[in-house]
Amino acid sequence: MAALNHTDISHTVFYLLGIPGLEDQHVWISIPFFISYVIALLGNSLLVFIILTKRSLHEPMYLFLCMLAGADIVLSTTTVPQALAIFWFHAGEISLDLCITQVFFLSSTVVYESGILLVMAFDRYIAICYPLRYISILTHALIGKIGVAIFLRSYCTIFPVIFLLKRLTFCKSNILPNTVCKHIVLARVSCDDIRVNIWYGIFVLMSTMVIDVVLIFFSYVLILRAVFRMSSQNARHKALNTCGSHVCVIILFYAPGFFSVLTQRFGQHIAPHIHVLLASVYILAAPVLNPIIYGVKTKQIRDQVIHVFCTKHK
Template structure:
């Protein structure tokens, strides 16, 4: 990690300014952020607990839900402890090593999160289009292998970002107007030629999201075709209800991610504090809502939650 010392002289610390223009309101902003973070942790830990304790939930769908819960916890935990230190105690310093490490883990986890959503779409496709072979096609071992492939893909795609930043000199004034080390914010801190960094980041964002959304769209296209072949309206309703939770999670996850990524690069007229608030909410709101969505839409989870609540 000592190789991340990018300049031979000057301080090695980076200053995270929080939300520029709203410094006086940092304490008040921390209140909803803290609430969202706590709800996210409780909801996702509850899912992990239920699936680990209940033998009847040891199924591919719930294994995927556990993977989603782990990435949700990781996304918010990568940024919130440091953000709250900035809001509460004005602890704004972070080492260059720490900044690049935070950036790497955050981007790896979000890329992994997208891969899990693709796998969940495939799970729904098999469940609806080939239900008789579902147990043979999607075993727990196969889901675990798909999760490992998603993790390897995420690491290989994200690793060049900090490696490319290592070759650049940072300006003497190492100030990032953000609550965490977002990749483009770190790139803007460099005084060198950042065209390669900017191009790679944009290409990876578009390729990953574009490829993943294409695969998800293909899965749902096949699902819709299969559902339309069913004559019973009740069967239509039942088939589509199995996809409702996944569709909601996709909308909650991809919409703010695309908006945040594209506005940071192209929408220069958007106020900095608006963009940074949205960038933080993107890492807080989906992890908070995902366990709620699946808890409401999945009967087996509702029943298990009710079982444990009745025991208390």
């Protein structure tokens, strides 16, 4: 399994190390990974099932939440089973094509989830600032078009990455110090100039997630301005409470991600296993905690979950 270093060879098979420096702890590390994946899979699947089967939840807010839960299932499934295979069976071998496929689905799902969080902020803005026109503005037809637009944005933005990676010659090493394949991690073991890959990665980040964060922030500025203009304290409290779950999810999604990016850019002296663990937290935190947050803070969903389990118990 040793890396080959002949410059006339382009590797077509790679080996994921898992968490470098902590190989002897992989079995123990796998426990929180496995528990997190089970919670993410069951929690988000339950959310999707409840929202799709209960007509009372066929409102814009819950339909967007259903899209978010679906993205969380894809995000965790794209990454965690591969990590568990490495931890349990040392099965880190992966072909170049499969590695690039994983890069594509991981990156596009992250961008898609960011887009969903943006439209959920837009949904809260319409609900609070234009409550009487909420249903007439956010029709099911418009929600469907928004979902398609976000899907196309994420996949079309990431699609060029496939060709940017396929053009490279991988002759430096076939060892990837990570649990999953990532764009820059894979590009760095190439012996070609990867400046185009780096700049395109920055372009994707700026044109999607950074813009989304700015628009979300702007939406909440307008929301807070409208809330504090309300004369009733009870109305202000109710309006802010409807935004609480969304704000928690936004923090969970973006904060670990930007912290991980900062450590990769400026934390050259940080141990490699810290980088990998931070990236894993970024990928796992939102899928695990999103259904819990919405289940606890949203009465309609909480009531439906209780109804489902009470019915099964009977």
